[in-house]
Amino acid sequence: MNGASREALVAARERLDALTDNTSVDAAELAGELAAVTALLDREVSLRRVLTDPAQAGEAKAELAARLLSGQVGGETVDLVSGMVRSRWSQSRDLVDAVEELANTADLTAAQRSGALDDVEDELFRFGRIVASSTALRAALTDRTATATAKGELLRSLLGGKANAVTERLIVRLVTAPRGRSLEGGLESLSKLAAARRDRMVAVVTSAVPLTDRQKQRLGAVLAKVYGRQMHLNLDVDPTVLGGISVRVGDELIDGSVASRLDEASRRLAG
Structure with a gap:
């Protein structure tokens, strides 16, 4: 991200940190809701363009986001996304990338709270190594003709009961909704997020x-x-x-x- 988007992302990260400072906020639930918003914005191109249109007032965009999301997700998620669309974004896709990052960070926060962040980081690394060593597995997970449901079921059969629930959620979201990234690139990004979280x-x-x-x-x-x-x-x-x-x-x-x-x-x- 460059320029305005980078500044908007920094502000969004700070708002997420402030929100998750409150231990009564369910970080895992917040992650799931932000992931749902990511899917919505990724799917609805016209919507994300409206929400990032620099010609529109920030407050008007925030009100639109709140109307669309209220009743679908919790109040914390509505407030967080509304705050994000008040900011300026260089490209509409940058907003989607930012919401997705916040979803992953919220899940990593859930792991951190439970004392499992080191395990999640290690499991992400080991899964990357397994994929790198198995051509057949990589082909199955990146097959464009396979449905997201089928890929999710495959991953749950591989990870269920063997990896932390946060690790499973992160990998399932990455594989079923890669959004143009390579599997290796996505896993590397997740590992960097986990490492950054651990350093705090x-x-x-x-x-x-x-x-x-x-x-x-x-x-x-x-x-x-x-x-x-x-x-x-x-x-x-x-x-x-x-x-x-x-x-x-x-x-x-x-x-x-x-x-x-x-x-x-x-x-x-x-x-």
């Missing part, structure tokens, strides 16, 4: 009240500086912490809550 450290932040956007930005920047890596914040609200926040990064706990300080004071008095 995850901080579980518990606070007595919801953090403001400014507080989240400042906390993320401070943690990124401390750990030397981009930080993903998983936010939780627990009134029992009384005040302040506690932050867990991996096995390390950074506890600045009032409750923890009271407990420490009580221990010192008792001693």
Whole structure:
């Protein structure tokens, strides 16, 4: 992507990250809905052209997207896609590519939450190696005369119960809707997305009240500086912490809550 599309994609990624910071959002369900929107936009050329028409006001395009999607997908997906069509896109197809990337990223977020992201990354790599070593399998998966249903059934017979559910969903979507990409190129893109996701450290932040956007930005920047890596914040609200926040990064706990300080004071008095 170039120019406006690249900027629009960066903004869309940030909105997705902000949305999935809320652990109550079902990332896997969000991924499925975004994949459905991808299929719709890929199929309906005139629609995606309208939604990316620079002559149309962004708000008008967002309202159109909301009318079309409301009742078909959840509110989070409607808001996310509406925000995307407000942006400018260099080409209409770039919007479809962006929605698809967000669908895959949401699925990888689901894997990350369950602690399975490393497994998914490894399984994507190993599946690529299997395809590369089997001419017959590659031919079956890329056969243009075979239906998407048949390819999906073949993949489920190969991966079902043997690979993580996220890995299976990602590969099935790639094979059944390649959108002009080679199988190898698609698998490489998925592997890069998984690697990028893994490189973001995850901080579980518990606070007595919801953090403001400014507080989240400042906390993320401070943690990124401390750990030397981009930080993903998983936010939780627990009134029992009384005040302040506690932050867990991996096995390390950074506890600045009032409750923890009271407990420490009580221990010192008792001693």
